[in-house]
Amino acid sequence: MPSTPRTPLTGSGSGPCTLVVCRGCCCGNARKQPGTDPAWQLELLRAGAAEHGFQVRTTDCLGPCDQANVIVVRPSAAGRRAGGRAVWIGFVMDDDSTEEVVRWAAAGGPGVAEPPLTLEMQFIRPPRDARVRSRR
Numbered sequence: 148m149p150s151t152p153r154t155p156l157t158g159s160g161s162g163p164c165t166l167v168v169c170r171g172c173c174c175g176n177a178r179k180q181p182g183t184d185p186a187w188q189l190e191l192l193r194a195g196a197a198e199h200g201f202q203v204r205t206t207d208c209l210g211p212c213d214q215a216n217v218i219v220v221r222p223s224a225a226g227r228r229a230g231g232r233a234v235w236i237g238f239v240m241d242d243d244s245t246e247e248v249v250r251w252a253a254a255g256g257p258g259v260a261e262p263p264l265t266l267e268m269q270f271i272r273p274p275r276d277a278r279v280r281s282r283r
Contacts, residue, residue: 163201164256165221166192166248171208173215180215180240188216188245195249201256209235210274216240217271218248222257231258237271244269 168189169175175185189205196203201223209217214237222231234257239245247266254260262270 162224164223164226164252164259165202165204166196166252167209167219167221168192168203168205169207169209169215169217169219170205171212173212174209174217175205176215183216183240185216187242188239191242191245192218192249195246195253199249199253201252211235211237211271214238214271219273220248220252220256223255223259226256226258229258231256233257233273234262235271235273236266236269238269 170185173179175188177183177185189203192203195201209219211217216237216239218236218239220234220236222229222233236244236248239248244266247263251260251262251266
């Protein structure tokens with residue numbers, strides 16, 4: 148699938164997509180993930196958010212520590228109306244994968260734009276308790 152955005156969706160209540168960045172016990176921990184720079188990664192994500200209008204939040208441990216660093220891309224209101232659901236991405240360790248997350252969020256994220264194919268290979272299943280919470 149191409150990584151070009153689908154036709155933009157318009158309408159009221161079209162808030163931006165949101166990136167939820169894990170900063171728990173393993174994600175964002177340079178000691179446990181040698182060769183990573185968690186502060187730099189957040190800078191890249193926040194710079195992309197400032198430029199393109201999506202949101203970035205950090206949170207404690209999301210659960211799949213063996214797949215650190217984890218970022219959840221939550222769809223915008225328009226993306227949810229189009230059927231988009233939150234996408235969990237694991238192993239976001241370098242600038243290339245971080246920049247792909249930024250480009251996808253800038254293009255609209257889930258339900259609005261197709262993710263880059265290389266990023267799709269990093270999609271992971273959310274932990275079972277996260278899937279249960281999302282259905283409540």
